[in-house]
Amino acid sequence: MKYLGITLAKPKIGVFGFTGCEGCQLQIANNEENLKDLFGLIEVVNFREISSEKRGDYEIAFIEGSITTEKEAKNLKNIREQAGILVAIGACACLGGVNNMKSRFPLQDVVKEVYGAHSIDTGPVRKVREIVSVDVELPGCPISKPEFEWLVRHLVLGIEPQFPKYPVCVECKQRLNSCVFDMGMICLGPVTRAGCDAVCPRNRLGCWGCRGSSEEANFESLMEILREKGFSEEHIAERIQFFNAFSGN
Amino acid sequence: MLFKTITRENFKKMVEALMEENEVIGPKARDLDTEGKKIYRFLKLNSFEELEMDYTRSYSSPKNYFLPFKEDLAVYDLHDKGWDQDIHYTIHPRVIIGMRACDINALLKLDQVMAKSVYPDPYYFARRRNTLIIGLDHEPLEDCFCRSMNADTAFHGFDLFLTDIGKDYFAAINSDTAYMILNRFDAKDVTKEDQFLYKKVKSRIESKFKTQVTITILPELMDLEFESEVWKKWGDKCLSCGSCAMVCPTCYCYGIEEDIDLDFSMAVKRKFLYSCNLLDFATVAGGHNFRPRADVRLKYRYYHQFRGFVEAFNQSLCVGCNRCGKACLAGISPKVVIDDLIETEKR
Numbered sequence: 001m002k003y004l005g006i007t008l009a010k011p012k013i014g015v016f017g018f019t020g021c022e023g024c025q026l027q028i029a030n031n032e033e034n035l036k037d038l039f040g041l042i043e044v045v046n047f048r049e050i051s052s053e054k055r056g057d058y059e060i061a062f063i064e065g066s067i068t069t070e071k072e073a074k075n076l077k078n079i080r081e082q083a084g085i086l087v088a089i090g091a092c093a094c095l096g097g098v099n100n101m102k103s104r105f106p107l108q109d110v111v112k113e114v115y116g117a118h119s120i121d122t123g124p125v126r127k128v129r130e131i132v133s134v135d136v137e138l139p140g141c142p143i144s145k146p147e148f149e150w151l152v153r154h155l156v157l158g159i160e161p162q163f164p165k166y167p168v169c170v171e172c173k174q175r176l177n178s179c180v181f182d183m184g185m186i187c188l189g190p191v192t193r194a195g196c197d198a199v200c201p202r203n204r205l206g207c208w209g210c211r212g213s214s215e216e217a218n219f220e221s222l223m224e225i226l227r228e229k230g231f232s233e234e235h236i237a238e239r240i241q242f243f244n245a246f247s248g249n
Numbered sequence: 250m251l252f253k254t255i256t257r258e259n260f261k262k263m264v265e266a267l268m269e270e271n272e273v274i275g276p277k278a279r280d281l282d283t284e285g286k287k288i289y290r291f292l293k294l295n296s297f298e299e300l301e302m303d304y305t306r307s308y309s310s311p312k313n314y315f316l317p318f319k320e321d322l323a324v325y326d327l328h329d330k331g332w333d334q335d336i337h338y339t340i341h342p343r344v345i346i347g348m349r350a351c352d353i354n355a356l357l358k359l360d361q362v363m364a365k366s367v368y369p370d371p372y373y374f375a376r377r378r379n380t381l382i383i384g385l386d387h388e389p390l391e392d393c394f395c396r397s398m399n400a401d402t403a404f405h406g407f408d409l410f411l412t413d414i415g416k417d418y419f420a421a422i423n424s425d426t427a428y429m430i431l432n433r434f435d436a437k438d439v440t441k442e443d444q445f446l447y448k449k450v451k452s453r454i455e456s457k458f459k460t461q462v463t464i465t466i467l468p469e470l471m472d473l474e475f476e477s478e479v480w481k482k483w484g485d486k487c488l489s490c491g492s493c494a495m496v497c498p499t500c501y502c503y504g505i506e507e508d509i510d511l512d513f514s515m516a517v518k519r520k521f522l523y524s525c526n527l528l529d530f531a532t533v534a535g536g537h538n539f540r541p542r543a544d545v546r547l548k549y550r551y552y553h554q555f556r557g558f559v560e561a562f563n564q565s566l567c568v569g570c571n572r573c574g575k576a577c578l579a580g581i582s583p584k585v586v587i588d589d590l591i592e593t594e595k596r
């Protein structure tokens with residue numbers, strides 16, 4: 001690939017899935033239209049969804065999913081050793097995500113409820129950054145393909161990607177959406193990192209916070225507003241815990 | 250100014266004719282709020298029936314048809330030896346129907362900054378020139394304070410301004426284009442009775458203003474109350490969400506970003522509207538943030554609207570539409586903040 005006459009190095013990448021639905025990996029493989037261009041920028045050496053190749057010489061590792069077993073933690077640490085740049089992709093990897101639901105109950109109860117007598121190796125849900133250092137977090141449930149491509153362009157050119165620090169409301173207003181609060185719904189847009197183009201409010205659904213907290217979000221103020229508007233504690237808690245986006249760290 | 254009247258049937262014909270050759274924007278209702286009331290916004294009309302001439306307030310101002318939320322300023326064709334830049338100012342002719350006096354006054358203020366300043370903005374200018382504006386009178390809502398801001402009447406800045414006088418529209422004409430269009434649709438000269446009806450409607454509108462904001466002393470008050478706890482009080486509630494600036498007809502701040510195609514053959518320079526309430530608004534190269542606190546950012550939004558602009562242009566930037574107040578989940582509006590400042594000053 002040439003950029004203004006200069007030939008750019010093609011970084012070798014690996015994509016690895018841990019505990020998640022594989023939706024984020026699918027997003028990367030999606031959009032056939034410009035897959036050719038995407039793979040003109042990077043060399044895929046390890047990505048189960050698109051190739052049988054399984055090489056260990058990747059320079060950038062994309063990690064999907066949260067970490068729920070010791071085996072996963074060990075694999076992740078090995079990947080970290082190899083990769084120059086490690087990118088956590090999607091809500092599960094960055095936040096714990098929907099999986100985190102199980103961490104709200106005693107583990108034995110959860111396993112019994114789902115698997116009955118069958119024994120299974122599973123532990124509490126951890127974010128990627130709780131196990132290894134993470135260079136970039138690409139948020140979303142699932143990640144958006146255009147944002148993934150945008151990130152790849154940055155990585156290839158060696159420019160630090162700048163994600164919006166501000167919340168979803170900015171984009172929501174820019175799309176001329178109706179505020180779902182006016183329609184009686186709850187929305188976490190005011191405390192959630194922008195970048196999704198407010199796709200949920202655009203479809204008349206409140207935001208669930210899949211992109212994690214916006215920076216220096218005024219959480220207390222939003223809580224006060226939600227209570228004033230008469231949403232029940234249960235309703236609020238359900239929404240806030242959904243992606244584990246607001247649990248601090 | 251010239252005045253004519255046009256019947257409702259002819260107005261419909263006129264709008265339909267305009268739709269044939271232009272993009273026509275007007276207030277449309279897409280959602281209902283919890284009380285079952287329509288939520289309006291300015292969008293492209295596909296038929297006359299979509300046009301809500303009885304609309305109350307549009308959620309967001311129509312400023313985005315002059316200052317788009319996102320706009321490509323330049324496109325670059327990248328090649329081995331460098332790049333070629335391509336810039337387009339032209340837009341398709343556009344008609345906006347139903348703009349309120351406050352929104353037209355807001356455009357006149359934006360003109361000061363975008364069209365009449367030392368560095369005019371050619372993109373804004375092109376849109377302004379290529380847009381036909383048809384204004385529309387209404388009875389002020391409970392919280393409109395455009396009167397206090399001297400923005401409740403528009404004398405220029407539009408092509409046509411309509412007042413509903415019953416069976417006809419009373420039309421104030423402010424451009425040749427508007428005059429010619431109206432005449433194609435059998436506009437009538439104003440009769441004594443039309444005048445009488447028009448004055449009646451006007452005085453009914455006059456009598457309906459409820460909300461007042463004292464602004465004459467504001468520039469001074471704001472300087473005196475620079476350290477006031479009022480800013481802290483509302484700043485603590487502020488979500489730094491930028492909704493206020495996005496819906497505001499006069500907020501014009503922007504940022505610039507550059508992006509490149511996936512095959513590195515094209516690049517764009519893009520402008521996007523921004524808000525001084527957002528966390529990183531005052532972050533400069535190297536990472537220092539001049540306004541890291543929400544209360545300070547909130548204060549500066551009010552400063553620009555009610556103090557800074559006065560210094561530069563002898564008028565407030567705010568036109569009193571209270572869209573920011575309506576949009577703010579934290580209940581922050583010019584009325585409550587300014588009243589609060591005045592109260593503290595008295596103590």
Ligand code: SF4
Nearest residue numbers: 169172179180187189
């Ligand atoms: S719908 Fe949600 S994201 Fe949109 S403006 Fe309302 S609170 Fe913000």
Ligand code: SF4
Nearest residue numbers: 196200207208209210
């Ligand atoms: S609106 Fe919220 S939940 Fe929906 S995609 Fe955006 S961040 Fe995720």
Ligand code: SF4
Nearest residue numbers: 487488490491493577
């Ligand atoms: S004043 Fe209200 S609308 Fe504006 S940034 Fe603060 S919370 Fe958002």
Ligand code: SF4
Nearest residue numbers: 497567568570571573
């Ligand atoms: S500051 Fe608020 S009231 Fe004033 S013009 Fe802007 S949106 Fe309207």
Ligand code: SF4
Nearest residue numbers: 500501502525550553
């Ligand atoms: S009030 Fe803030 S966002 Fe609005 S124009 Fe002024 S500085 Fe910009």
